[in-house]
Amino acid sequence: MAFPFQRQEPIRLAVPARTLSLEETPDHRRLLASVPTPSAKSGEPGAFALRPSEPPEQWCGSVADAARAVRRGELRKAVLARRIQMECDTDIQPSVVLRRLAHSFPSAYLFSAFGLVGASPELLLAKRGRRVESRALAGTIRRGGDAESDRRLASWLQESGKNQEEHRVLREAVLDALTSSTTWIKANERPETLKLANVQHLMTRVRAELKADHPPFLRLAAMLHPTPAVCGWPRDKAYEVIERLEGWDRGLYGGALGWVDAEGNGCLCVTIRCAEIHGKNATMYVGNGIVADSDPKEELAETRAKLGAILPALIAP
Numbered sequence: 001m002a003f004p005f006q007r008q009e010p011i012r013l014a015v016p017a018r019t020l021s022l023e024e025t026p027d028h029r030r031l032l033a034s035v036p037t038p039s040a041k042s043g044e045p046g047a048f049a050l051r052p053s054e055p056p057e058q059w060c061g062s063v064a065d066a067a068r069a070v071r072r073g074e075l076r077k078a079v080l081a082r083r084i085q086m087e088c089d090t091d092i093q094p095s096v097v098l099r100r101l102a103h104s105f106p107s108a109y110l111f112s113a114f115g116l117v118g119a120s121p122e123l124l125l126a127k128r129g130r131r132v133e134s135r136a137l138a139g140t141i142r143r144g145g146d147a148e149s150d151r152r153l154a155s156w157l158q159e160s161g162k163n164q165e166e167h168r169v170l171r172e173a174v175l176d177a178l179t180s181s182t183t184w185i186k187a188n189e190r191p192e193t194l195k196l197a198n199v200q201h202l203m204t205r206v207r208a209e210l211k212a213d214h215p216p217f218l219r220l221a222a223m224l225h226p227t228p229a230v231c232g233w234p235r236d237k238a239y240e241v242i243e244r245l246e247g248w249d250r251g252l253y254g255g256a257l258g259w260v261d262a263e264g265n266g267c268l269c270v271t272i273r274c275a276e277i278h279g280k281n282a283t284m285y286v287g288n289g290i291v292a293d294s295d296p297k298e299e300l301a302e303t304r305a306k307l308g309a310i311l312p313a314l315i316a317p
């Protein structure tokens with residue numbers, strides 16, 4: 001099932017013909033073991049062209065506009081996204097893209113559903129019995145080329161006031177949304193650094209136990225969605241800024257995708273690091289949190305670093 005980014009749009013639901021259940025392992029080793037290494041030829045385009053839907057300069061202008069709105073005190077954070085179109089000379093095979101993602105991002109939430117393929121590092125909400133978990137990400141820097149520069153970049157991220165503010169807004173919103181439904185709730189005081197193949201993020205893991213009369217899983221997820229990781233805060237104001245500055249329909253990007261079962265358990269990741277695939281065409285989506293000190297050029301570079309997840313999986317260089 002999937003939630004679109006827009007809260008008023010209907011939820012998508014699919015009933016699988018077959019389900020395979022993995023043990024609750026934190027890594028995906030068992031899944032990976034069943035995913036063969038893609039062969040060089042499998043669905044690989046001979047030629048492709050990339051085109052951003054909006055010129056990068058225009059997106060940078062929107063970033064500057066959103067940062068000014070934050071400085072004027074209209075909101076604390078807005079997430080602005082870009083769309084990059086890819087056209088290939090052969091059909092893009094979603095299953096091949098998914099396998100490549102599984103190899104590069106073994107700990108991510110992998111999905112190929114409703115035309116969207118991706119590897120998201122972000123968990124909106126998982127529930128088993130009365131235990132819930134969320135993994136909130138905001139604040140980003142690229143990976144370093146060697147261990148030393150990688151460590152330097154990670155400590156820069158931890159010291160960056162701009163990135164800490166992006167993260168704080170998210171942390172507070174997730175804790176606020178869940179706390180009244182829980183008997184206890186735990187979150188790391190300072191964000192951890194999550195290292196992915198292409199970027200590193202500030203991360204807060206939230207774990208909680210729900211009260212006996214807690215709201216159902218989908219209601220809890222709907223209370224969280226969309227978090228400031230993909231929308232901003234306050235939510236209504238951020239929706240307004242996104243509508244004004246982006247002006248296109250995000251569809252399932254910036255939504256949530258995963259499974260729910262008849263016992264009221266489920267797991268929904270945030271639909272980021274993904275592309276919509278239609279035959280020879282793909283649309284990649286990528287967004288950044290914008291706060292008072294966001295610099296348009298640096299934000300543009302950050303979107304390019306984040307694209308380092310889905311883009312290589314589409315073209316397998």
Ligand SMILES: C=C(O[C@@H]1C=C(C(=O)O)C=C[C@H]1O)C(=O)O
Binds near residue numbers: 081137166201230
């Ligand atoms: C919105 C996206 O990513 C989100 C934005 C982040 C940021 O601005 O630092 C970090 C992780 C994600 O929560 C995306 O990848 O499209």
